[in-house]
Amino acid sequence: MRVVQINSALNTTSTGRITEAIGKSVLADGHESYVACKRVGPNGSSSEIIPVGNKLDVYMHGLKTRLLDRHGFGSRKATLELVGRVREIDPDVIGLHNLHGYYLNVEVLFTYLKEVQKPLVWTFHDCWPFTGHCSYFDRVDCTKWKSECRSCPMTRYYPASYGLDQSNRNFHQKKELFTGLDNMTIVTPSYWLKGLVNESFLKEYPVEVIHNGIDLETFSPGTHHLPDAIRNIDKKIILGVASVWDDRKGLSDFIKLSEMVSDDYQIVLVGLNEKQLSNLPKRVMAIAKTENVHELASIYSAAEVFVNPTYSDNFPTTNLEALACGTPVVTYDTGGSPEAVSRETGKIVPKPQVEALLDEILEVDTWDKESVKKNCRNRAEALFDKNQRFKDYLNLFKKIDEKNYKYHIKMST
Incomplete structure (x- = not known):
């Protein structure tokens, strides 16, 4: 089984360490692991790294976000190159994480994903996939995302726009792009986020809760390395x-x-x-x-x-x-x-x-x-043992890969 994951970071920050740990679980079970990302931590990665974009690309994507409120719709060339590399790898399963972060074009990516209809697992680390702008809306108690984002009260917050408010356009374009996938499972690390997904335009998809896991050998009681x-x-x-x-x-x-x-x-x-x-x-x-x-x-x-x-x-x-x-x-x-x-x-x-x-x-x-x-x-x-939690991901990958295999066997007979 070949698995490609996509995230803004790898082996640094919380989501980057989660992506790395999932990749290690895949490798430990005898499979192939690739990770496409913008940034890699100082310790590198066990998975094969697929670099996405460069500093200029991130800067231009940031400019498009700040002026035009079109976060996630920049980086077209970088994403076309990524899609070309993913086509070469021909993965059995694709795992998505944070697609925001000034590095990826979701229109290019999801056009490809709908074309190939590969088994897809998308882990939501925040609410950005189903809003027209923000990654969280708690601070203003906004509920517009349930029906239609517009006149966004969060435009000055990440991913901040100081020019236009295009939350309505973004909302409808995301809805069109992110719905209609035949074989996608959403994973949320919390029951709270699962509840929100089930109220959003993504409620058609199955949602599984897999809590984040951590390295219990590293994070254990002791002060031997105390500054x-x-x-x-x-x-x-x-x-x-x-x-x-x-x-x-x-x-x-x-x-x-x-x-x-x-x-x-x-x-x-x-x-x-x-x-x-x-x-x-x-x-x-x-x-x-x-x-x-x-x-x-x-x-x-x-x-x-x-x-x-x-x-x-x-x-x-x-x-x-x-x-x-x-x-x-x-x-x-x-x-x-x-x-x-x-x-x-x-x-x-x-x-x-x-x-x-x-x-x-x-x-x-x-x-x-x-x-x-x-x-x-x-x-x-x-x-919260990462060895158990990330095996949950591996088992999910295997389950949807087997389901996809049986479907194609049935269709070919």
Whole structure:
């Protein structure tokens, strides 16, 4: 079985690491794995890499997005070249992930997919596939996507447009392109997102929930790789981690929280950019984004509690990583984020209640440390082991490939 996956990133960021892990599962079972992507992490990939586009192409796609609100409809030449390479490989199954990210033309791609009607598995990491613009609409409680996007209240948010609002045009074009595939299965990492898909124009497709999985060997309790800056902290650590920090991820709420906590606690945020590092209040310790997962696991392990005040999210892997390191999670009731947490492993807080967030942090701090560490680790091992979760993908690939094979045998007799 030959499998081609397409994602904006590979072996870096959460979706890129998921794509890499699925590829490894495919290879470990004796099959062929290819991944088409815009960007590859510093550790490369086990799969054969198919580069998509270049820096100029990304820049031009970004310009088209900023001025014309046509994200996903740039990069025509790069996508034609990708389709040509996929034709050469002739995969048995195609796996899609994030098609946004300034690198792909969905019209070119789906014209090809409808032509060949290969078995297709599309993993939704956000809501972009069924909206006319945004990747999340929680922050403005928008429901236009259920019927018809128009006059978008999210044009200034990713993928931001400062010119036209073409959400209506995008919505109808996506609907036309993304419907009518004979053999597509949608995968969502959360039941929350599955529910949204079933209310969208994609409700004709079967939807399976496969939770994100993480490396439980890497993310495990222990502080052997702890940076000196963290090791020297003599206070209880309230930790936040994100690949990109902004108000959507709750950065403003952390700043408010820093003004409310006592001197017994130190807020530590991982993943900030250089500008953010210089603008944070003194009561927040900032650490730049790290690709060293062993260091990150040690930081999780050193924390008293992991806090995720996210305003828009699907099923954040940071929650899972914290649990695997034995650290309880306090999160806003946003998207699929609460699905990671049980009564014994954390707390769920209605957003945007920073005072309630602090109350639950203090409550979790009273829990027996050894018991909560054991409970968190047990939950991660039971539900979020990447070896099991990504085997779920492999089994799905096999199932739809076999179904497609039997269909063609039947049609040829």
